[in-house]
Amino acid sequence: MLSSDTMRGYNDTIILSLLLEEPSYGYEIAKRIKERSNNKYVMKETTLYSAFTRLEKHDYICSFQQGKTMGRRRTYYEITAKGRNYFDQKHQEWLLTQEVVNQFITDNRL
Template sequence: MITISSDVIRGYNDTMILYLLLQNDSYGYELSRNIREVSEEKYIIKETTLYSAFARMETNGYVESYSKNAENGKRRTYYRITDKGRNYYKEKCEEWNLTKEVIEKFIAK
């Protein structure tokens, strides 16, 4: 099975994370698992990549973090998308559509 190289998809990790946060607040492991499931195992985000994205997006104001006790009593850091993050997500979707349009011109059919 072919998987997606992290180099190819690096610029769209934020888009995937924000998409999932549009659905509901979440924590790192759950987001990682959801990315794996939605991509049908074709992309597995590395933990370091995920947490670097969280830090960058929080610094840029796209997400906010908060602590919450899980059902098992363990404290987890959850993330939620901000209004600025929603706008950034829309911009990244528009950028993707343009990128896809250009790249498809160079793909043999």
């Protein structure tokens, strides 16, 4: 299982990548993160909702109410055009990060 410290800098990008596919709500996003990581990363609810607040504050996502669960309307999140641009920047940053880190962490220690 990956530590939340390792993943902290990538949480927003992970959430945005899922929202690129379709609008979704918190529980479903958390479930998809767990499934796609083959249970190696579980995003805590507080981490997820803190990220939603931060992303919405920067206009990277917007929220809307839809459907009902146990009498309450669900809050869905959707990526904005600004969020798509931010995701593209973070994707390029990730590629560069991999390139740099791979220069130091290799299998040549054997």
